[in-house]
Amino acid sequence: MNSNSQLIKRFLVVVLSCTSLVVSLTPVLAKPTIDSSHSDAYGGLRLRSDAKTTLAQTTTYNQPPIPPGPPPGGRVRGGAKRGPIGTLAACPPTNPDLTALVPFTEEDNSVINVWGQTTAERPSWFFYVPYTKDLPYTVEFALQDQDSNEVYRKAIALPDKPGVIRVSLPTTTPALAVDKQYRWFFTISCDKEKNSPPTFVEGVIQRVELNPATVKELQTTEPRKRYAVYAQKGIWYEALTTLAELRQKNPQDAALQAEWQNLLGSIRLNDIATKPLLLETPSSAQLKVLKAE
Incomplete structure (x- = not known):
């Protein structure tokens, strides 16, 4: 046992x-x-x-702090505004409204600051326009220096369909100065008699220089990923422009479309992220360039 x-x-x-x-x-x-x-x-x-599995990643924009001095203020969305005699703007309401594809912050006192950085001498702006060329509306883009001197003014043709358009400074315009702030306006006037106020958006742009480390990083990063470097460094205008140009070259690329939605979603413009990107530059009805004084 x-x-x-x-x-x-x-x-x-x-x-x-x-x-x-x-x-x-x-x-x-x-x-x-x-x-x-x-x-x-x-x-x-x-x-x-x-x-055989890849972790999903999202590129987000890192908002830099607003520079010292008076807050930039601004307006990221258009919409009806009351005139001096209490009349509403002639532009019919839309959903979404006229929108600038730019970052913005909302302060405790309900003040909205629309502000972003660029590294380009002559950057590009993107706007969602809800109106089409069959309407008798006038559209205008204007740029002023920090002393309110007019640098550039351009009449814009409305697009064939509602969507996101691009406005760029031409080579004939003076280059933006480094560390200087400029105020831009995008205005749509729907009343020929101009008895009613227009719908508009506005904000401030500042040109900055990249540090050597970031310049090297961009030089060694493949083109499809450079926009993410700009976004992480807080350079909004180059991040958006680079990604828009990638989409222009690859219109059927679902990954780029998803990145576009992620980037706009990171600045709370989700409703604009799915709108058509009208990549052709609209024709000009009028062009006026003034040198800064």
Whole structure:
């Protein structure tokens, strides 16, 4: 009996040891392996190729602090405004309204600041326009320096359909000065007699210089990912323009469309993110360029 008991006891020890080994190996075999030596465009880790799964990443815009001095103020959305005699703007209401594709902050006192940075001498602006060229409305873009001197004024033709249009400064316009603030306006007048106020958006843009490390990073980053570097560094205008140009070259690229929606969603313009991107530059009805004094 003693020898049989010992044999049974040894058998049970072996069985339990094997069972423990199998249990301890199970989660290791089921857990995907993360490769810390490889990262995606946005700094996130991704699964190794043998796991055949990629972690979803999102590019967001990092809003830099507003520069010292008087707050920029501004208006990111258009809409009906009351005139001096209490009349509403002649422009019919739309959903969404005229919208500037720019970052904005809302302060505790309900003041909205529309402000962004650029590195370009002659940047581009993007606007969602809800009205079409079959309407007898006049549209105008204007730029002023920080002393309220007019730098540029351009009449814009309405697009064929509602969507996002691009307005760029031409080479004949004086380059934006570094560390100087400029105020821009995009205005739609729907009343030929101008008895009613227009609908408009406005904000402030400031040109900055990139530090050497960021310049090197951009030079070594593939074109499809450069916009993410701009966004992370708080350079809104180049982030949006770079991504828009990528979409222009690859209009059927679903990944780029998703990135466009992610970028606009990061500045709370989700309702504009799915609107058509009208990449052709609208024709000008009038062009006026004045040198800054």
